[in-house]
Amino acid sequence: MCLVAVTTTMGRFRVTTTRLLVLCALLAVVSTRYCVVSFQQVYDRPGRNNNNAFFLRTTSAATTATASTTTPSLSFTSSKQVTGSPILLQSALADGDADNNDDPSSAEAEPTSTPADHPYEYDLAVIGAGPVGVQAALLAASTAHKKVILIDAPRASGQLLNTQTNEDLSIGGPTGLFSKALRDAAKRIKVPTLRGMGLREDSIWNEITGVCVDLASFNAKDCRRQLEYAGVTLVEGYAEFEDGKGSHTLVVSPDNDGSSSKGETSVVTTDKVLIATGSRPFQPADIPFDGVRVFDSDSINGLKFLPKSVVITGSGIVAIEFAKIFSNLGCEDVTLLIRDNSPKNALMKIGLDKDIAATLVADIIRSGIKIQRACEVDQIEVPTAAGSSTSTTTPGKNSFLTPLKITLKAKGGTECRPANCVQEIKADAYIAAVGRIANTEKLNLPAANIEMDEYGGIKVDSKLRAVGPVDGNVYGAGDVLGRPFLASTGVAQGVATVRNMFPMDMPFMKDSITADVSCSIEDEKEGRCMKVEDELLSMAAACDPTSLVANPFAFPVGVWSSPEAAYYGLSMSQAKEMGIDAGEGISLYAECLRGLVFSPNGLLKLVFQKSTGRIVGVHICGEDACELIHYGMELVKTKRTVTDVASSLFSAVTYHEMYQIAAKSCMDPKAARKRRVEAGRALSKRRRNSSQMS
Numbered sequence: 210m211c212l213v214a215v216t217t218t219m220g221r222f223r224v225t226t227t228r229l230l231v232l233c234a235l236l237a238v239v240s241t242r243y244c245v246v247s248f249q250q251v252y253d254r255p256g257r258n259n260n261n262a263f264f265l266r267t268t269s270a271a272t273t274a275t276a277s278t279t280t281p282s283l284s285f286t287s288s289k290q291v292t293g294s295p296i297l298l299q300s301a302l303a304d305g306d307a308d309n310n311d312d313p314s315s316a317e318a319e320p321t322s323t324p325a326d327h328p329y330e331y332d333l334a335v336i337g338a339g340p341v342g343v344q345a346a347l348l349a350a351s352t353a354h355k356k357v358i359l360i361d362a363p364r365a366s367g368q369l370l371n372t373q374t375n376e377d378l379s380i381g382g383p384t385g386l387f388s389k390a391l392r393d394a395a396k397r398i399k400v401p402t403l404r405g406m407g408l409r410e411d412s413i414w415n416e417i418t419g420v421c422v423d424l425a426s427f428n429a430k431d432c433r434r435q436l437e438y439a440g441v442t443l444v445e446g447y448a449e450f451e452d453g454k455g456s457h458t459l460v461v462s463p464d465n466d467g468s469s470s471k472g473e474t475s476v477v478t479t480d481k482v483l484i485a486t487g488s489r490p491f492q493p494a495d496i497p498f499d500g501v502r503v504f505d506s507d508s509i510n511g512l513k514f515l516p517k518s519v520v521i522t523g524s525g526i527v528a529i530e531f532a533k534i535f536s537n538l539g540c541e542d543v544t545l546l547i548r549d550n551s552p553k554n555a556l557m558k559i560g561l562d563k564d565i566a567a568t569l570v571a572d573i574i575r576s577g578i579k580i581q582r583a584c585e586v587d588q589i590e591v592p593t594a595a596g597s598s599t600s601t602t603t604p605g606k607n608s609f610l611t612p613l614k615i616t617l618k619a620k621g622g623t624e625c626r627p628a629n630c631v632q633e634i635k636a637d638a639y640i641a642a643v644g645r646i647a648n649t650e651k652l653n654l655p656a657a658n659i660e661m662d663e664y665g666g667i668k669v670d671s672k673l674r675a676v677g678p679v680d681g682n683v684y685g686a687g688d689v690l691g692r693p694f695l696a697s698t699g700v701a702q703g704v705a706t707v708r709n710m711f712p713m714d715m716p717f718m719k720d721s722i723t724a725d726v727s728c729s730i731e732d733e734k735e736g737r738c739m740k741v742e743d744e745l746l747s748m749a750a751a752c753d754p755t756s757l758v759a760n761p762f763a764f765p766v767g768v769w770s771s772p773e774a775a776y777y778g779l780s781m782s783q784a785k786e787m788g789i790d791a792g793e794g795i796s797l798y799a800e801c802l803r804g805l806v807f808s809p810n811g812l813l814k815l816v817f818q819k820s821t822g823r824i825v826g827v828h829i830c831g832e833d834a835c836e837l838i839h840y841g842m843e844l845v846k847t848k849r850t851v852t853d854v855a856s857s858l859f860s861a862v863t864y865h866e867m868y869q870i871a872a873k874s875c876m877d878p879k880a881a882r883k884r885r886v887e888a889g890r891a892l893s894k895r896r897r898n899s900s901q902m903s
């Protein structure tokens with residue numbers, strides 16, 4: 210663009226010079242795109258892929274350009290199906306970018322590595338290109354100017370793939386990307402309206418998945434563009450430590466379960482290693498997962514039809530998210546199976562405040578989602594064209610006409626479901642969202658002497674350094690470390706590891722991503738609250754999983770149900786447990802004008818320390834809660850009081866006005882309660898009227 214500007218202002222004489230410059234830039238682009246990384250070939254490694262004769266290949270511009278013109282569609286690929294070579298993807302940007310004036314592949318976008326003081330090919334090898342691996346690789350390459358290789362296998366348990374273009378849409382995106390896209394599609398596409406217009410079910414589903422493909426594809430392209438710009442070498446393949454070579458040598462192969470017969474295995478030597486291989490869903494035994502009608506929370510990405518009825522096991526964030534998604538997509542019969550007696554208790558176990566949990570449960574029930582309590586799945590019968598079967602089935606047209614038969618058994622023998630009670634329900638599709646486990650089993654961790662925790666995650670110290678390797682050069686970040694299994698905390702860990710690896714190259718970065726959370730709860734009389742501050746700060750500074758999950762100030766939590774739920778800081782019960790004399794102030798969405806008009810269901814709650822008025826927790830359930838929580842987080846972090854918020858001027862007509870209403874209610878709880886009762890009555894009347902009219 211700069212060149213174009215120069216050309217127009219300086220006249221014809223300069224055109225020739227400009228063309229020469231453009232030609233030079235193009236040559237630089239071409240040479241960057243087609244450079245091939247030299248990998249040492251390994252043919253005779255004992256016990257591992259000895260028969261493989263893989264080869265490295267670049268993604269050709271022609272292939273991607275042609276493919277991108279066809280209609281996109283989503284597919285799920287299991288790891289067993291993924292075969293082929295480790296692919297050098299650094300040039301994968303070629304599709305459609307040839308005429309992009311902002312093409313970053315110019316001379317200045319060359320890898321900016323400083324001379325290495327070690328004998329290895331790379332300064333850093335990152336394993337896994339989820340959000341954590343990608344962000345860490347970008348930071349190390351662009352800020353610390355390191356020579357970085359990013360190795361990514363197709364998703365261990367499920368891959369978002371554009372079947373038309375063969376493009377891996379999951380790169381750089383969280384595993385939850387599909388659910389977010391589906392949620393967005395459910396908001397934009399009104400399925401009942403399309404059905405009313407006579408559209409066929411498969412056309413409606415194509416419309417919905419089209420929206421998801423667009424979103425995921427945009428994210429994947431942007432991610433590749435950024436990696437190329439930063440000079441990160443991107444390679445597709447499974448990485449594992451090499452036997453007998455310690456913690457600096459990785460073997461990259463297309464498929465390390467031995468089922469592949471073609472391709473090439475390569476060796477990468479590196480100074481540091483970051484393991485960011487993420488997690489996969491836990492699959493309870495005896496459930497016939499087939500990725501066709503019986504899914505886990507990853508393989509659901511490959512759903513090929515719009516079910517009319519869905520059964521979901523789980524009471525965590527993911528289960529609720531999917532229940533609301535399918536309900537909003539016009540699914541007539543959605544059932545949640547929970548082990549607890551009370552759905553509210555189940556939600557409180559994942560950290561929600563009791564009133565927020567109650568609001569969410571009320572909304573789930575209002576939207577027609579059924580809740581089966583105190584139960585678990587005993588058996589699932591998957592019908593096939595030939596007849597019923599409990600084993601995995603291949604999709605056949607006929608089998609979809611017959612629903613799954615799901616037998617429930619009591620869990621715990623409680624009052625609401627006696628021990629011997631067996632129940633059968635039917636559904637088009639089943640999803641288990643019952644927790645996740647770390648992806649470590651294919652890394653050959655013993656070769657690098659890396660220790661694992663009791664759940665199979667990588668054991669790390671407070672600097673996120675893997676426990677075990679003699680050189681202390683291996684780090685871990687994200688889901689592979691276990692709870693809290695969030696993209697936000699994982700990325701913070703990824704940033705922290707890069708900073709811990711290369712402190713001298715990142716002097717301007719803060720010592721810790723969370724150390725500036727000044728969350729002291731001063732209560733001189735008790736003294737113990739000061740202790741809370743010290744503990745929180747020292748734990749938060751490490752960013753390690755133990756600190757993160759134990760620290761209520763470490764990160765905000767968002768539940769992408771609709772309405773959303775989110776919280777930051779302490780709940781009333783947590784504050785009490787810590788010995789803080791706390792109070793709370795509430796505002797209903799129906800009490801602020803924007804809420805009343807657009808989205809009246811929900812509430813915002815401030816938890817505050819009575820002696821000082823300091824806000825120590827914020828809890829929201831309602832429209833945009835996952836956005837609104839960040840203002841609440843700043844109030845807590847900057848030690849603002851309810852008086853500060855009550856006397857601030859808020860813009861009308863916004864949801865933020867609820868913060869002021871809640872702050873005022875802390876000061877005059879009696880009057881506030883009366884106002885809420887009035888607002889609640891008016892809302893119920895409005896609901897009754899609108900249901901009568903419809």
Ligand SMILES: Cc1cc2nc3c(=O)[nH]c(=O)nc-3n(C[C@H](O)[C@H](O)[C@H](O)COP(=O)(O)OP(=O)(O)OC[C@H]3O[C@@H](n4cnc5c(N)ncnc54)[C@H](O)[C@@H]3O)c2cc1C
Binds near residue numbers: 385446
């Ligand atoms: C339905 C759902 C909804 C969610 N919603 C949210 C949310 O709202 N907010 C939030 O913060 N988080 C959410 N999450 C969690 C979030 O998606 C994860 O925490 C995040 O994706 C973890 O990132 P990661 O980079 O650690 O791992 P992943 O995203 O799992 O990426 C790891 C990568 O490593 C690759 N890999 C594995 N083994 C190897 C190997 N041996 N060699 C090379 N590569 C390998 C995998 O194939 C994968 O590409 C949700 C998750 C789900 C399932």
